[in-house]
Amino acid sequence: MNITIKDVARAANVSVATVSRVLNNKNNVSEDAIQAVNRAVEELGYSPNFLGRDLRKSETKRILAIIGSTEQSFYNDVLRGMQDAAYAEGYDVLIATTRNDAEHEMHLLGMLFSRAVDGAVLMAPRLDSKTISDLSKRYKLAICLERLNIDDILCVTIDNERAGFDATSYLIGKGRRRIGLITTEIRSQSSVDRENGYKRALKEAGIPFDEKLVYYGDYDADTGTKGCEELMSLDNKPDAIFSISDTISIGAMTYAVQHGITVGKDLLFFGFDNIAYSHMFIPKLSTVEQPCYLLGKTVIEKLIVNMKSDTPDKSTYKLPHSLILRESTGD
């Protein structure tokens, strides 16, 4: 029923080896053979079965990008970078979502163990660091946008601690002393790093850390709204709020706007990620921007190098972030 290389060979009156050679642009084939094969391919509507090819070659030229969900809009640029780098080397990028479930993440990594893809990039790991780091010894695996607390895996990210420090310091520089933090209950390394940066900024400015000013929630806008409500109901209210994501910040600002708080004056906001809506929301949100495209491009470039090498690069690359200043910090 399926058309195979054999059918093409028969139709073109050559051997399967010749067909294969034509299809793979080998140089030792006569012009006649090329013509005949191409005509047969055309006529039969043949396309080579990758399962056969990949099995024989023991490579698929496919890389799996594993994300939590497609909801986080900045993944888009990261993925663009990944694709550009991959295509340049003849690879395809496939995406799969873990739905933030460790078990499912392991299931997806099964594609790597089973050779259905040549390599994988984890962008929102839920599995514990030990597991991931062990797997990276046997398989071509990298981390992007995140970091493990074990540093023996290829990793491309930003310096989240520094970014948290920078954002918080900026608020301090604006004369703020009561700075709230809205972060996630899930202790992803990036959240922890950002929180540590926040604490260091306070410390270096001589401001005592007040745990009442930290609200733990989810990644969504609702968390921002609730967090802002809770922080603003304190006796000693914050005069600025740093959130570990723009989505959270926007939820928080929504609360502020609806309760007559003048954003950018009474209360400053600093977000993270520079998502599209952060400059569409009124007032516009100040935020930390990650070099998304470059992060994606870099991790794939490094991963592909690792694929060809048997002394893999296990470094952590921290690319520079930047602060985008807008109305929410009075700029």
Place this chain on the structure above:
Amino acid sequence: MNITIKDVARAANVSVATVSRVLNNKNNVSEDAIQAVNRAVEELGYSPNFLGRDLRKSETKRILAIIGSTEQSFYNDVLRGMQDAAYAEGYDVLIATTRNDAEHEMHLLGMLFSRAVDGAVLMAPRLDSKTISDLSKRYKLAICLERLNIDDILCVTIDNERAGFDATSYLIGKGRRRIGLITTEIRSQSSVDRENGYKRALKEAGIPFDEKLVYYGDYDADTGTKGCEELMSLDNKPDAIFSISDTISIGAMTYAVQHGITVGKDLLFFGFDNIAYSHMFIPKLSTVEQPCYLLGKTVIEKLIVNMKSDTPDKSTYKLPHSLILRESTGD
């Protein structure tokens, strides 16, 4: 170097066939053999090579979801529905992005031709209808969230014409007579359908269609901003604007808010998709909601049925949409 079923067989002191039987849960294997094999698998860290398995079985149990980009946030729910339906039948869903390029879309469909996946769902087709419809004769292919103008392919969507009609009619019901439309230059069938619904609503209300009130742009917020600016600079300004996406609407509302136009009173807005930000933006946006999860779930269920059948279902299923009424229409 790689551990194969042979290594496991050797380690467990049984034949490869026995290992395969254990791995595939066949019933005619002794308990002893099962134990031995499992122990060997564990010890060696073996996982079966899918390329070998898939080649032999001529199926991969993988379905490719092809989207334009991950930017459109409502894909998230569609994909969740797809995954749930797929997992229930033992399939995995992989995602790939065309970056809205027809050539690249064809490249991705190559995974279907080459048997790297068993089926595919197109969610933002850029290839022409004839091509897609022809391909669906030979391969397991479906359309979701969109529609071809040729109706001989499995298709799961909403009634976009009706949705455009409903949204526009609602604005008319609010006493509006000068209703602007911001839509996309790219003539995707859904955009065309929504525009046709808009026109029919005007017609049925006896309002003459004015082409000056239609602005063509991209899918982004910027288009909304520019569109709103252009429409509001007409001598005969609109009193309501319907956009074919929330992102566009939000961009348009941004312009209105910043120019002192009272949204929900001076100017009504109706969007499409009910993205998360549509109820975070102030004022909140009225919009058309698609049953995203159900659309995704349904298309996969139908596609899997088609995979097992040689008389494939080529129907178009239109699932019900709903109107979400918020502040932007004065609700």
Place this chain on the structure above:
DNA sequence: CAACAATTGTTAATCGTTTTCAATGGGCAA
């Protein structure tokens, strides 16, 4: 205890490619 049935194990073919190695034939120099 023989005969047969039920259970378990083995061999070898198969999926569709790529690739090694050997064979073929033509052209050219001696």
Place this chain on the structure above:
DNA sequence: TTGCCCATTGAAAACGATTAACAATTGTTG
């Protein structure tokens, strides 16, 4: 004419799994 080299070509062996067909072992029963 003969021999040699080169460019093409083809036959067959991989790649790693599944599985049908068959073989061997064990258990059961008259």
